[in-house]
Amino acid sequence: VAKEEVADRRNLKAPNMARKRPNAKKDDQQLSHRYAQHFKQVVKLYEQKNYKKGLREAEFILKHRADHGETMSMKGLILNCLDRKVEGTECIKKGLEKNIKSPVCWHVYGLLHRGNQEYAEAIKCYKNALRLEKDNFQILKDLSLLQIQTRNLEGFQETRRKVLMSRPSRNSWIAYAISCQLTKQLSKSLQILNSYETTIDFSKPKDYETSEYLLYKNTVVEQGGNIDATLKHLDEIEDKVVDKFSIQHRRAKFLSEKSEFEESRKIYEALLKVNPDNLQFHEGIRKLRSLESEEGKFNPEKLDELDEMYSELRISCPQSDMVCQTPLMFSEGEKFNDLIFEFMKAKFLRGSPTLFQILKHLYTNRSKVEAIERIVTEFESNLRDLSRFCQSDSHLASPSSYVWVLCYLAQHFDFLGNQVLAMKKIEIAIGHSPTLVDLYCLKGRIFKHGGDFQSSYEFINEARLMDTADRYMNTKCVRAAFRANKIPDAERIVALFLRESDSLKHLQEMQCFWYELSAGKNSFRQRDFGKAIETLLLIKKHYEDIVEDQFDFHTYCLRKMTIRTYVDLLQFADKIFSQKFYLTSAKLIVRSCLEIDSLRNAQKLNKQNKDSSTEEIFSSVENPLDLATKTIRRLQNFCGEDIEVHLLACRLFLLKEQYLLALRSLKKAITIDRNNSELHLLFIRAFVSVDARMENMSDLKKATLKHLSGEMRSCSLPEKNDEFLKTNQGSIHARFAVARASALLFPDQRDKLVNIIGDLSEVSSYQAGEELHKSIQSEFSDVLSADSFFDLCSKKFPFATYFQAPKDSEKEPRPSEKN
Secondary structure, three states, rough: HHHHOOOOOOOOHHHHHHHHOOOHHHHOOOOOOHHHHHHHHHHHHHHHHOOOHHHHHHHHHHOOOOOOOHHHHHHHHHHHHOOHHHHHHHHHHHHHHHHHOHHHHHHHHHHHHHOOOHHHHHHHHHHHHHHHHHOOOOHHHHHHHHHOOOOOOOHHHHHHHHHHOOOOOOOOOOHHHHHHHHHOOOHHHHHHHHHHOOOOOOOOOOOOHHHHHHHHHHHHHHHHHOHHHHHHHHHHHHHHOOOOHHHHHHHHHHHHHHHHHHHHHHHHHHHHHHOOOOHHHHHHHHHHOEEEEOOEEEOHHHHHHHHHHHHEEEEEOOOOOOHHHHHHHOOOOHHHHHHHHHHHHHHHHHOOOOOHHHHHHHHHHHHHHHHHHHHHHHHHHHHHOOOOOOOOOOOOHHHHHHHHHHHHHHHHHHHOOOOOHHHHHHHHHHHHHOOOOHHHHHHHHHHHHHHHHHHHHHHHHHHHHHOOOOOOHHEEEEEEEHHHOOOOHHHHHHHHHOOOOOOHHHHHHHHOOHHHHHHHHHHOOOOOOHHHHHHHHHHHHHHHHHHHHOOOHHHHHHHHHHHHHHHHHHHHHHOOOHHHHHHHHHHHHHHHHHHHHHHHHHHHHHHOOOOOHHHHHHOOOOOOOHHHHHHHHHHHHHHOOOOOHHHHHHHHHOOOOOOOHHHHHHHHHHHHOOOOOHHHHHHHHHHHHHHHHHHOHHHHHHHHHHHHHHHHHOOOOHHHHHHHHHHHOOOOHHHHHHHHHHHOOOOOOOHHHHHHHHHHOOOOOOOHHHHHHHHHHHHHOOOOOOOHHHHHHHHOOOOHHHOOOOHHHHHHOOOOOOO
């Protein structure tokens, strides 16, 4: 509480204890002048974080006035700061009981709730305090912080209005303007800002705070939709603004929207000369010349004009990567070949380990991939035989260029799934330059993509040992160790970059997402679902802490006048739970909960087989389905475009027999990707389950489900299955899904499943092969040979350790994991 309550904001000002409160008992609750001075000292010491001395002062007052509620409340608040939370809470409650009509007691009780993140209760306490002392500035300010934190925007606006009326400071004006902007009352926000400007002395030299304020006002004018007014205001404030780039960029954008393309083009060209690698400037000039759509796609009818523009830019900005890379995206044929030749040659001459990452986005175009492979292969042969990139070169190339060409080819073939050829290239490169760290790291990555995590860890660790001061290599090695199930090694290596006095628990304070996610995935693979959930919940807590940390900025940003950034922060915080780390960890939590529930059900059916390890998992998570439900609801709110979220939700609600919610999740998943194989199988399972239980439902539930079912089912389930097979005949995953669905619909016709599954040699990755092999073992062993498929995959994926181990008789199925 001390950390949150005192940093940058004074929570309690010394109350005027000399004033007699209405209906207060004079003897009990009104302090004499002497003790009132001591009480002021208690508040002051609390604000200064001198808690021990403040506690002594409070106890001195209570020694003589044992029933004084406000002192008792302050004592409880101080005890809470000293980590004596139980005593502190009890003391605050007693203080409120002693003087329930004291705004100080209600305020302190609100601070207690806020420290416990019980915001709704804290708001109630603050409102009770304001009923007793409606103009208390500090309570109004604290209430506004909670309202913006909980996004009660209407309440925040009203409270900031009262704060402004109570104390019209700069912060009060700006905060009220922001509150009106957030509630879309833009004209009112502008009126407030205009009123505030009457207090500013613009004759002073330019300063950052005034500059930021004026740019913020311009964004409010812009949101009003009047481009002429926005441009006019921009002209008025230009001399007073420090950030000239923002002024020019905004002017160019508004002129473009106003169709004054020539003026806008001149500004963008001037900006590009200063910063030719700024993506926003490139997008702006392309859009105003109709070379790019609002969706970011190039206009196919104006490719010649695009090429001409970038040809001019390459002359004026030859060192810009953005200027050289962009034409590669829209060029085709010989033009592309010429551009990629020169671009890659320049990069290889300089030595660029990241070249493949730069060009990776081009690999969606097959013809460009073939051109790149042909050019780089020619580079390889020419450098090997002639030490030149091409025969016409007059100068010899650097020996290191050959290594970087081999390095690129290794990444190229690895990305295309040809790990055997990639390994040949990287071996040649290592033979040429055995001390280059990047090569060993790349070799480890090739083993990883090939399915050999043990060898991957060994080579990445070898790269780490070549440069032990490289934190990046340390991180890569820890993650590789987790994939190889080398947990002691992972913990030892990650500790190398911690202080000697720190333990691994210090990583939690550092909010080390990648480490906790890697550890959680490892526990999941090892079927230690309880530990996986415990580790992954740390990531959830980190995100909640980040949301909580907004408190520090609600006042800081107003004081420093970083208003535009503050509004961006609020918008960022509203979407924070849609980030990749949270999405991945939360989905894994739900899947772990489903696995625990499955284990429990299996143990209930087989009571005599009790395993101590499973009992430990059960004890670690008391209500797995409740935890899964809370997690999935947040995922559906923030990550609704991820199809796996809705598939997990459907599985969960089917387990809980909440069929309406399950079908709604299915319906949303269908809008995302109706050809998803897992979705199809779940669709069949869900409706088989619903149809089987329909008769036992109430009339209302039955009618609702029938209506929703009618919207989602245009034909019978067997017809749906046949239709899906016809549409997705080319996908082995789709055929397996149809086979599973057929086994569910027609359990007595398993002999037909072989014809549905078809050719198994189409499997494209070792992960898919592993998943299908397990499926054959568990579901299709009577109609398909798991050993034959195993032999096929062992030849197709020679690095995958799963297919080099003993066959199906010794393999135990484990939960799959999508990385």
